[in-house]
Amino acid sequence: MDKIAMIGGGSWATALTKILSENGAQVGWWLRSKDDVQHLRTTRHNPRYLSSVAFDLSRVHPSTNLADVVEEADWLVLAVPAAFVRSALDKLDRDALRGKRIISAIKGMIPKENVLVTDYVTERFRLPQSRMGVVAGPCHAEEVALEKQSYLTIGGPDLVLAEDFSRMLRNRYVKAYPMDDLDxxxxxxxxxxxxxxxxxxxxxxxxxxxxxxxxxxxxxxxxxxxxxxxxxxxxxxxxxxxxxxxxxxxxxxxxxxxxxxxxxxxxxxxxxxxxxxxxxxxxxxxxxxxxxxxxxxxxxxxxxxxxxxxxxxxxxxxxxxxxxxxxxx
Known part of the structure; x- marks a missing residue:
């Protein structure tokens, strides 16, 4: 069974959690807000984004404890705004991501340093780039929530990693394909x-x-x-x-x-x-x-x-x- 740590509480994190959990993965979902976590646990809905989506809480596990969510996972999916990546991940130990495969769903760069998110992660956590992948569209979270036909590309230097994550995303309304162009x-x-x-x-x-x-x-x-x-x-x-x-x-x-x-x-x-x-x-x-x-x-x-x-x-x-x-x- 695929075990995933979803980092972020926005619309894209919500959409990806929907896809992955409905495909059978166990998703530990880190959100910054305690109130949002409690709302999800009580109502099964994200109160801020794509609130029509209902989650199966036997597969989706909201939490504000980042270290625990990451420790339990084989995959880490980054879906916070690029400006907040450092404030979220710098709390983790430098060895916290060892052995894990990382997917960035972030469409931005680390401000001021002007580096790609994948470059920051590989340097900060001393990971080989072969452990990294990125999610590309064209795909809006709102249409995923409506289960409109969507296409995704998973880019990365390791096509096996890219194909493995593509497989986890495919369903009746999402087609996903690997590609070897990370940068x-x-x-x-x-x-x-x-x-x-x-x-x-x-x-x-x-x-x-x-x-x-x-x-x-x-x-x-x-x-x-x-x-x-x-x-x-x-x-x-x-x-x-x-x-x-x-x-x-x-x-x-x-x-x-x-x-x-x-x-x-x-x-x-x-x-x-x-x-x-x-x-x-x-x-x-x-x-x-x-x-x-x-x-x-x-x-x-x-x-x-x-x-x-x-x-x-x-x-x-x-x-x-x-x-x-x-x-x-």
């Missing part, structure tokens, strides 16, 4: 949030579908240039793990990054947009991380640069989009 999938997952956020800004300013199509087309080229500079291996970015994930995040009503950007385009400040959403838009932090990494790489990245100017240098979204649109083709 490419993880960087694309980070960058697609930047693009979705910028698409939201454009929408908030009144730009239409024609402009967004051009914006996304240029974004694919921008992502390709960046990946070639930072991880120069051959990869087909037209695959669903890359382009598909970008498209669903850029266009979907469920995309929190697009929603956040739309609010910025309509005149919200960053702080007021964050407070009203009451959810983390990973793209906000990703913009700074990718922009700072690119200071050394010097890749042409006009979309990321525009987003950085708007979010961190407080340049008017209308002014910055006027500049950006002259750089797109």
């Amino acid at each position: 490419g999938i993880e960087y694309c997952a980070v960058m697609k949030n930047i693009i979705a956020l910028t698409c939201g800004i454009a929408h908030g300013l009144g730009y239409g579908d024609n402009f967004q199509a051009v914006l996304v087309s240029n974004a694919v080229q921008e992502i390709r240039r960046f990946l070639h500079a930072i991880s120069p291996v051959t990869r087909d970015l037209s695959g669903s793990a890359y382009l598909g994930d970008l498209l669903v995040t850029a266009y979907s009503q469920f995309s929190r990054n697009r929603t956040f950007g739309n609010m910025i385009g309509r005149g919200y400040s960053v702080k007021s947009a964050q407070m009203e959403m009451n959810m983390v838009a990973e793209g906000y932090y990703a913009v700074r991380s990718i922009y700072e990494l690119n200071r050394e790489l010097q890749v042409s990245m006009p979309i990321t640069t525009a987003a950085y100017h708007i979010l961190y240098e407080r340049i008017s979204p209308a002014v910055e989009l006027e500049i950006l649109k002259e750089k797109l083709r």
